[in-house]
Amino acid sequence: xxxxxxxxxxxxxxxxxxxxxxxxxxxxxxxxxxxxxxxxxxxxxxxxxxxxxxxxxxxxxxxxxxxxxxxxxxxxxxxxxxxxxxxxxxxxxxxxxxxxxxxxxxxxxxxxxxxxxxxxxxxxxxxxxxxxxxxxxxxxxxxxxxxxxxxxxxxxxxxxxxxxxxxxxxxxxxxxxxxxxxxxxxxxxxxxxxxxxxxxxxxxxxxxxxxxxxxxxxxxxxxxxxxxxxxxxxxxxxxxxxxxxxxxxxxxxxxxxxxxxxxxxxxxxxxxxxxxxxxxxxxxxxxxxxxxxxxxxxxxxxxxxxxxxxxxxxxxxxxxxxxxxxxxxxxxxxxxxxxxxxxxxxxxxxxxxxxxxxxxxxxxxxxxxxxxxxxxxxxxxxx
Amino acid sequence: xxxxxxxxxxxxxxxxxxxxxxxxxxxxxxxxxxxxxxxxxxxxxxxxxxxxxxxxxxxxxxxxxxxxxxxxxxxxxxxxxxxxxxxxxxxxxxxxxxxxxxxxxxxxxxxxxxxxxxxxxxxxxxxxxxxxxxxxxxxxxxxxxxxxxxxxxxxxxxxxxxxxxxxxxxxxxxxxxxxxxxxxxxxxxxxxxxxxxxxxxxxxxxxxxxxxxxxxxxxxxxxxxxxxxxxxxxxxxxxxxxxxxxxxxxxxxxxxxxxxxxxxxxxxxxxxxxxxxxxxxxxxxxxxxxxxxxxxxxxxxxxxxxxxxxxxxxxxxxxxxxxxxxxxxxxxxxxxxxxxxxxxxxxxxxxxxxxxxxxxxxxxxxxxxxxxxxxxxxxxxxx
Numbered sequence: 001x002x003x004x005x006x007x008x009x010x011x012x013x014x015x016x017x018x019x020x021x022x023x024x025x026x027x028x029x030x031x032x033x034x035x036x037x038x039x040x041x042x043x044x045x046x047x048x049x050x051x052x053x054x055x056x057x058x059x060x061x062x063x064x065x066x067x068x069x070x071x072x073x074x075x076x077x078x079x080x081x082x083x084x085x086x087x088x089x090x091x092x093x094x095x096x097x098x099x100x101x102x103x104x105x106x107x108x109x110x111x112x113x114x115x116x117x118x119x120x121x122x123x124x125x126x127x128x129x130x131x132x133x134x135x136x137x138x139x140x141x142x143x144x145x146x147x148x149x150x151x152x153x154x155x156x157x158x159x160x161x162x163x164x165x166x167x168x169x170x171x172x173x174x175x176x177x178x179x180x181x182x183x184x185x186x187x188x189x190x191x192x193x194x195x196x197x198x199x200x201x202x203x204x205x206x207x208x209x210x211x212x213x214x215x216x217x218x219x220x221x222x223x224x225x226x227x228x229x230x231x232x233x234x235x236x237x238x239x240x241x242x243x244x245x246x247x248x249x250x251x252x253x254x255x256x257x258x259x260x261x262x263x264x265x266x267x268x269x270x271x272x273x274x275x276x277x278x279x280x281x282x283x284x285x286x287x288x289x290x291x292x293x294x295x296x297x298x299x300x301x302x303x304x305x306x307x308x309x310x311x312x313x314x315x316x317x318x319x320x321x322x323x324x325x326x327x328x329x330x331x332x333x334x335x336x337x338x339x340x341x342x343x344x345x346x347x348x349x350x351x352x353x354x355x356x357x358x359x360x361x362x363x364x365x366x367x368x369x370x371x372x373x374x375x376x377x378x379x380x381x382x383x
Numbered sequence: 384x385x386x387x388x389x390x391x392x393x394x395x396x397x398x399x400x401x402x403x404x405x406x407x408x409x410x411x412x413x414x415x416x417x418x419x420x421x422x423x424x425x426x427x428x429x430x431x432x433x434x435x436x437x438x439x440x441x442x443x444x445x446x447x448x449x450x451x452x453x454x455x456x457x458x459x460x461x462x463x464x465x466x467x468x469x470x471x472x473x474x475x476x477x478x479x480x481x482x483x484x485x486x487x488x489x490x491x492x493x494x495x496x497x498x499x500x501x502x503x504x505x506x507x508x509x510x511x512x513x514x515x516x517x518x519x520x521x522x523x524x525x526x527x528x529x530x531x532x533x534x535x536x537x538x539x540x541x542x543x544x545x546x547x548x549x550x551x552x553x554x555x556x557x558x559x560x561x562x563x564x565x566x567x568x569x570x571x572x573x574x575x576x577x578x579x580x581x582x583x584x585x586x587x588x589x590x591x592x593x594x595x596x597x598x599x600x601x602x603x604x605x606x607x608x609x610x611x612x613x614x615x616x617x618x619x620x621x622x623x624x625x626x627x628x629x630x631x632x633x634x635x636x637x638x639x640x641x642x643x644x645x646x647x648x649x650x651x652x653x654x655x656x657x658x659x660x661x662x663x664x665x666x667x668x669x670x671x672x673x674x675x676x677x678x679x680x681x682x683x684x685x686x687x688x689x690x691x692x693x694x695x696x697x698x699x700x701x702x703x704x705x706x707x708x709x710x711x712x713x714x715x716x717x718x719x720x721x722x723x724x725x726x727x728x729x730x731x732x733x734x735x736x737x738x739x740x741x742x743x744x745x746x747x748x749x750x751x752x753x754x755x756x757x758x759x760x761x762x763x764x765x766x
Binding site for chain 1: 384404406427433434436437439440441442443444445446447449450455456457458459460461462463464465471474475478479481482483484507509510511512513514515518519621622623624625626627631639640643753754757758
């Protein structure tokens, strides 16, 4: 397989885009990525999206967006893996270039969640869980994560405030990211006083409902010319799965898909967790950050929350996470999120992350989870 | 890139499966394909589906089905390209094996359209068209095809009966296919007297709403051992797109995505249309068969219908199409259809098509269309 590099990145601000359609958001991000890559054509488009059918009545996004960006005719398709659709689209684009089939591939992620009522969107998001055995009983996706958080707190003797440092880190980092949804730092008091949405999860433990699009241009590393200086190599690409339903897992407090996909990625890149300079974690809920850090090998089991409490997840910490605000504060436009993570990791590796720059960042890991980590898509990017 | 072969096939009957869920249908087809291939493991699963979110409230099918078939943990994702989702899933699986990444890959297609009311399903199917510029005005997907058929008839001076031979051929071939939905031959009189659903399209010009699942196992050709005798090689894999909206096309009576993806496939396989022994065409509507035969190079422009009238599309004709009943009579479980086409083509190339066997079939072409040919996915299979 050929080595693959990211040669262009693009993104829209993450917010409630009431004035722009999904196709406009996707086009804005993609045209930005093409400009950034200094190319005006591509062979194929793989677009990550979860809920365009349910929420805006549009499927067939591949052909739609290819046409919208002026590339009518090229290969295009939509990739869906719930909240990890963006990560899965990167995977599809990676294979298309690595195989030797294509020399210029666009990967995009786009999602518009605010066109429908929040209540309807909440029901739609539950389709990431098991419809027949979970959602049908009325449990929301937040509530599934709340079950996990509650059990985790019981098992390891924690209180909600032990999770506050994740939210404070994400919000602090979002302040300097012009594309982020929540550009305001928060205090422990604000975290503690936040409105609860599913005991013990408050709005401060949960990523927001929002819209956005992000895009990458991929090329074979061996073909780079003008793009070489700012190119970032994809050193690993790995996907693993788990049961959708929580009750079907032998050990619900261990994210086995995260462990499996992280291990595959470390092996492919030839590194260990200690080599990772920053980790864009899937912090849709605080509990997911904690359990991901453990399953991905950054903390001992039961010790994920301590990593944050001890200040190790900040820009200058041992394992910087959510460096541009993460899902919590940059925002989580579901199928776009995995691609936002890649865009931000590329900015870090290029040294273009401004005030949030992780010093001398050489190796970045990004991980996109679908459902309650029923899918885990891991990519490792290197300078 | 490595050569890729189909080493196992599986399918469920196509019908209204009121007693089986989507996951059960998918598992039945996939386990059949694994048995047929004499393998009990796979590295990845790519599943084509269009409307599981809209019609059964379930996304994240990749992880769900991987778990259902006992392969929890493997890479899995859903591929969506409207009615060509099945073809696009084959494309994704093909690239995963051709790249060298995986040695055993499952491709599946599954769709359950009859869980919702027909009226709701009709609205959902319109999401294959342009929601903002077509579906929002109330036009159904059938009606879009009816506009094309009407214009085509005007342009080339045809009457509806000129299309009858397509339907008669499909139904005649379905009689001998135990997996087909409509196993009854029809007469010209029945065609002429059929209930109209969107002038000039009658139920006899339109594929039915139904459920089904089909699956393939793919392996690198160079790795075959026990599978070699019954393996079929994928000699070409190509995707092309067009605008979703009909009004945006310079020439609505020419399916440019079909032309483009067919040409790419012929070039990759090193053949011409004359070399094709059978063509599994996307006959969701009679007019699509006619226009596909033209754009894929089997008939001159305006002459597609004559091919059928002159008896050239039968099992013993010059261009056998819909050899096991096609979308019209085998049935069209949307996201599964492209994989059904592959299963049937493999049966033909193995010489296992029974009474419908195309004599000495060596080269089969299958083509899966999404929207009104906004996506065209073409594969060429050879013995």
